[in-house]
Amino acid sequence: MNILMRTLLIKLLQYWGIQFFIGAFVSLYLVGVVMWNADLHSWFTVAIKGQSLCLMVGVYLCTFFSINRFSIHLHNLSYRYIIPIFSFWLMVALLCLLIFRLSYSVYYLGGSGIVMLSLFLFFEYINMVYDKKIVGYLPFGNIYTPEVSFITWVKIDDAQKVDKNIDIIMADLRAGLPNKWMFFLADCSLKGIPVYHSSRLLEMVLGRVKIDHMYENELGSLLPSKRYQVIKRIIDVFLVIVSLPITFPLLIITGLVVMIDTKAWCIFSQIRIGQGGKPFVMYKFRSMCKRLENTGAKFTKHNDFRITSIGRFIRKTRIDELPQLFNVLRGDMSLIGPRPEQVECVENFNKEIPFYNYRHIVKPGISGWAQVEYGYTENVAETKVKLEYDFYYIKNLSFSFDLLIFFKTIRTIITGFGAR
Template sequence: MSQLKIRRFRHLHEVLLLSLPTSILTGILLTVLLPALSLWGMKALIEPNAGQMAALVMTSCAFILGKLSISKNSQKYPGAYSAWLIFPTLLIIYALLYAFTFFLRFDASRALLLSSGVLSIGWLHVEHILTSKYKTVKLAVLKGGEADSLIGLPGLDARYIVDLDLEGRRFDGVVADFYCLDPGTERFLTQCALKHIAVYNAREVFESVTGRVQIDRMSENNIGALLPSRQYEIAKMVFDYTIVLTSSLIVLPICLLTAIAIRIESPGKAIYTQTRIGQGNRPFTIYKLRSMRFDRHATEKFAGEDDPRITRIGKIIRKLRIDELPQFYNVLRGEMSLIGPRPEQPSFVKEFDEIIPFYSYRHVVKPGITGWAQIRHGYAASTEDTKIKIQHDLYYIKNCSFQLDLYITFMTLKTMLTGFGAR
């Protein structure tokens, strides 16, 4: 799937103030040269020694790498350009850089590395706040078919045009439903391409902006795309096992203390088990720390935000996602992955499979502890919510990669800190 390009700047003042090269140069000035001047003085900045020169080069490269990584992700994934992506990206880059110089005793100014990292995080947040509204993609939309669904989408300036005429207005691209084209429209789109105006299929734009695949309009090509490579699945399994085993020294004590708190507050087992449907529509037993009053005979239903069954401890562990930690055991058993569509109960699967087209395609991959639908939509509380959740799940399956998994990991931290979608 082709991705939307960022806003194209044509006027001189736009290029000077909002382009990527200007952003990089401004960032190096503020996050590298300015702290170097403050730490060393003008003379050392003009004639730096070997350690100072190494620090200048390394911090400049770190800032450029961070800026390019954030810019790339902001174009590739819906909603990716946010403060919640800036911080972890730069934190990883500068932490690795600092560790490299520390453990290898590399001759470089660590004071500049530290101050530059802090300033970079602060500056890119400020830059995002100041420039984000000027970088919204502006698209000309031809009425008809799936193109109509783009009007009013957040994060996109989509406007209808009439009589196949741009009326001299500047657009970053033209969008149409390629299944609803007549000869006149095809000629118009050809002329747009010849004038270097990007032409997009409405379906691709919808996926790029919303992070969802429209399940009621899928084709054979869409279904064929829902098949992750075997190499990716094997590598992801190795990654899952590595993370689970290395984090066990932290996870196990947290689970133990939480289980004790659960037993103190309410009677019943601290670990709650339930049958869920996993990869290939196969049932398995999922493990969770109990967050509700124990009732073995309760009927299956969605958990609302103010569900009276949720205990005081349950509200806390749901918000922080601690109740999901026992599913690390499911990962070790090969039934789940750290990232993927959330597994549903058998009764829900049977119901949704009858009323939602292509529902079972979410079971092409292993279910996950967290996933794309969780960070984009939160928990589903109704059938309509579930339809949107499925659209997010199929987007993940269609675009799954380690880069997307890393982004989901970052955004899961946001979910844990803010409680978004916690029920």
């Protein structure tokens, strides 16, 4: 009985609606009841508490829905993303307190925040340990079952019955399935089991849009939101200006160190391809020996002999990209987007990789989904894979996705992932 109750409780806690209600009730209401019950008679105190409550409601809603949006791209978030997401929205709330000079209860903000973060971590633990999906697939057509920790793949051989343990059905719907299997898929849908076309499900699992089968994805479905692109531009300019007290001194110090190291001007400029296929001048800190950097467009390889000792450090930490903040202010680039490529490379890729030019439908970025997930490339085959990540970003362009990439960029800077 105890095992049955425990299993039932865990199943209930896996539903996001249940998690939402429990999290809000405990972290917002119960914490308030415990802390405020003694002095509700004071209208002044009630006003202070009301402002604190509104702020924490905002933090809770933003964190909860950010986590759910992030889960679309990362599935199990793990603790390294839960804490930054919560911290980000809490800092936004505290910034609102300072700007609007609101009264607040330190004890309520602290108590509610601690309980709220603990519950988010607990729910993610439940999802990570117990929410492994069982995906049944039909053995027809173009089927690929990658090894991922959050999915158990089950081959379906019998069209007469549906395994009750299967959570999702995957099938190549363009494979010309026999009638009995079409009836099987219809029966699964009627029983509430989601049926996904193989390319769509793999896109969600891998975070890539396969360009080998672009005919299965109408290009119209890859069009990014024009409204969000306008908002994104405003956010870019605001963040660059706000960050100047930190980035400007770093720019000066890095520039001086680079000039001492290379005996040349610290800024390296190069023509890159931007939004709409238009060329622009991109700026970086010089990281290569001046006499060796202009050797034509080529891939940067591991332990590239052209890179200086200081250059290797600033490339690993991505400090060499800081001058591109000027490109962001000019409107050539965004903080987040596909990395801009050299003109010669783009011309070659357009000949060898189908739909390559489509990545220029959005502004290039200092960091991007492909950059944090795949890193730098050394050949055309790797560039093709990286393009699939770029297409996934374009298709899912949103504030929450940009925020996720921002957090992953910080991790990339700390770990040096993908540096050349």
